[in-house]
Amino acid sequence: MSRASIHTSHVAAAALCVGLAVANVARLASPAVALSAPVLVLVTAWLPRTSRLALLVVALLLAGWWWGSVRVAALDESVLVSRVGRADHALVEITAQPREGSFQVRARARVLRFGSLPVRENVLLELPPGRVPPQGARLELFGILKLPKGPEHGFDERAWLRHNGIHVVLSADDRWQMVGRRGGLGGVSDRLHDWLARDSAYGLSGERRAVLQAIVLGETQGLDDGLLGRFQASGLYHVLAVDGLKVTAVAGGAGALAFLLGAGRLAAELAALTALSGYVLAVGARPSVIRAAIASGLISLAWLAARPRDRWQALLAAAVALLAWNPYFVTDAGFQLSFGAVASIFTIAPRVSRYLEGYPVPHVLGELIGVSTACGLATAPVTWLQFHQISLVTVPANVVAVPIVAEMLGLALLTAVVAPVAPPLASVLAQANGWAAAFVAAWARLTGGVPFAQVTSGRSAAIVADCCLLAVAAWLLLRTPRAS
Template sequence: MLRRAADAQAALARHPRHLLLAALAAGLLAGPSSAVALAAATALVLVTVRETPLVFGTLAALLAGAAVGDARLAALDRSELAPGDVTARVTLLEHPRTRSFNTRVAAAQLRGERVLVKAPARVAWPRVVAPGIIVAIEGRLAALGPHDAHERRRGAHALLVATTIRATGARRGGLLGALDRVRDRSERALAGGLPAPQGALARGMVLGQDSALTDDVREDFRVTGLAHLVAASGANVMLLAALVLAAGAALGLGLSARLWLAIALIAAYVPLAGGGPSIQRAAVMGIAGIVAALAGRPSSRWYALLLAAAVTLAWNPRAAGDAGWQLSFAAVLAMLALVPGLRTRLAATRAPPALADALAVTAAATIGTAPLIALHFERLSLVSLPANLLAAPAVAPVMWLGTIAGALGQIAPALAAPVAALAALPLGYLTWLADAAAAPAFAEVVVPSPGAAGVLAIYAATAAALLAWRRLPRTARRATSGVLALGALGAVAALAAGHGPGHPPKDLTISFLDVGQGDATLIQHGDAAVLVDTGPPGGPVLERLRRAGVRRLDMLVATHDAADHDGATAAVLATMPVGLVLDGEEVTAGGEVRRLAAAHSVRRIASDAGQVIRAGPLQLRVLWPRREPAAPADAEPNDRATVLHVRDGDFDLLLTADAESNVLAGLHLPVVEALKVSHHGSDDPGLPGLLERLRPQVAAIEVGAHNSYGHPTPSTLAALQRAVPVVRRTDRDGTVRITVRDGRMHVSGEEGGG
């Protein structure tokens, strides 16, 4: 142990630049966020660094980083914008993005400050909207909401909710304006020579702009671990530098001129590709390596990585909170640590060098980013490794052909079209690959979030195990490698064999549970969970809740006295803690829900129109029934069923229970993203009119297979198919889930309903 400590101290003394840069980055990271972390870093320096000059230098770098970080945050947070009505010209900083199918948002600059423009569906945008376009907006400035933490990390100061957006015909000038025009010509060059789907993918891969991708393609790339291809990153910078150096050599330029040209183009590429944390990191590392070559010194990838961390954190100390920043650095760290050993072992198997390199890099990046992906997205792709390996041969041709087409497009689009057309084949292959790899049910699995402390523990344990493994004798290494390989295969097999999620989702998730002929709708967001109805007696609701990771319900809603809606209420109350019961049974009914709530000491309130109940980020508003005047003893329970409007941020859901148009037509109904169809899809002549008012993008029918009622009826299905883009039913699709992530809905089903 003492020898290892001495070796570590000697290594620090041999690389003082690395240590000073690491201390600077640590100060930038810890200082603005935690005095405790800064104190811990100081203590670590005092314990691990022995040479007195190096101790003082390291402490100075650490404190300087903290001071710069604090000053930078103060500058970033300085704002003169005040809440209230505003009419102003703003400069768009990005292409508008769609949220929840009815709201579009875009970062913009207002009076020199970054804001997030948000426009509801009823607000029309100008025909041409792109970075650098100046538009006139009337609206209201407000504070950023809880769903806009990502924008706050990017430096946004306020939310601008637009009521009108008008074109001005103006664009920003200066260097950024010139880059805007370069980007526009590049986009037209890529779009002009390719079919629309391939053109959209080319824009994502070459320029980091995925706004034109369809939801299906975007989801396929995410599920298969290929999403990094449409977010400008290190691969883009590496391939750009390789192309520039090769083209410069072909033109007869000297090495120094080629290197300076590569530096200039990499620096210009950062804003062209959106300027995200990942591309910033890659650009700094790339330029550092080229500068080392210009100086005639050997480059150090570890030094370049530390320099990239220091530069990106000095520019924005909050960048470390961005998932893209974390994933980018984790991938590079893993590649620096693991690729040399993996490449050597693969070469020993006589694998072709290109295959060994691709497999080593892909495996290292996959291993390095897995804990962070679990933390941020609570999902892991089981097909990421083979998908990335199969995608590798097509990436460089797309990037090089797209870059050449973009360059020719600065001269004339006609010159660019033939070059862009050559990229159609690799682009089509990548689209097919993502679709095919995402198709298996096991392609992606839900995993529990390890939490920030858990991620740090995983990385620390992995580093310790790697160091210990490297000190083993060669024969012991081989045996250990076999055991680890078998363990990894067993873990992947176990995840693939698992069916359905077993942990609460991080994102807003609405699950229309497959419980047979009955209703049960689960709404989850983080730790908040609400169950609306429980399905029939003896139904599978408890198993469905277990698979959804529910261990406690904030609220249980019994919409009305009907066995196919409240039949399993007793089982739910007896099995798990419930914070509140919202009881839709009439006083004239048997009062079974009232009795059960009292027996389990659960607070109960009767549903009544106008009530608003919150559970975490979820807001539930009762639209019906009104308890005054009291219903007659012979009132139809379906007509008195509790109708709920559920809202979470920009997402709206209407849960109608068994109340049909004779009830709903008289209510004040919101425009919604999703609808639970009334009464299992029974015949309802007023449904077309309701759909015209509600305008849902998704409709779910909770119904049992081969039921004796004929649900859902042909007339209801016809009305839904005419008015609603996505219609799902639990008898055919199993449990239907809507996941709202990054402002978009993703609808999935568990096959085998019934």
């Protein structure tokens, strides 16, 4: 593939992303636009290359804008919102792991029937505390429909849920009963999730089990607010979420294991794709997970098809797929953090690593510092705009913790595989992993507890930004050769 064709594909994918994102600002749902886009693409065949690319960008912008408008309209559609205030019997299925609080249990769910009305609409389900249904459970209950909370303490729950296709809250009483489990692909996802939740921390309990489950499944329900605050202050909160690093590590680990067992490269790539698919099903479809899965899958498929691997094209294709499914993702913090971090790893991390080559820094450590610095710089604006906080210790905290977390994930998955056939061995592996979990928690408490580890005020953020600009200016002056 020539450099020009690669450049064209990058521009085309970026144009689609922009068009899909514009649907958040203005909608263009006219069918005429959908028909004009392919016509413009056909016209480009008779134009010079420069004009061809410009017209192709316009066509893809319009196509993305139209499709994004269609998807936004579909996400904004709700049958149940007109029934807010009504109470009736309902049949629902739990689509994500419930979160148990002090006063209620909350879970994402899908209503299959409300009263006599058959419907398939996502809702936020609220249950009284005490009993927690498993993910995938079908419940018969009696509840009342109400609107989500509006803006409160800087967070607009109603807007956030609407961007995820949820428009109402179903608040049920304590007489609910489980009547079955969902089937199909969702049922497979539930069984994989239950298996990892049960066996990845085999025999562990308390905080060590909670940390391991957060690392493997991205579920922080078992961690107390104090420890979560320290993970945030240290810049390590991302290790408690399922991010691209973990998805890539699962695929790479499965491929490497297949190689060690004597499989050929084709079988190893297929094993990586299988493990990738299973892990995505187990942890759920989140922006960072889908981004990494699509990118890793495209890179593997490119090798199988004997085509050059293009990491930027894989990243852009993942962005197109996510925004085509839900254009609202462009405002989601997870989407912004995930794509911003990966783009910075592609661009900034190599420069930092090359800069450190002139110093007595081991190559592996230099790469860790480069990646941590790049991610810290790229995510700082997002964390400030979304959460009004910036961690100042993120680089040293991540340099130490990230390699350990990667090993913990691999050991936890190995424990889950071994547990059904060799429980004693699984218990030994889990105990070793438990010590690593205790260290990660202690490291988060230490680094997150350092004075001024986190900036949370506008004045402090301005001072930090000024210091960074001065440091960059000084670095540029020092590396610029002076005239004799």
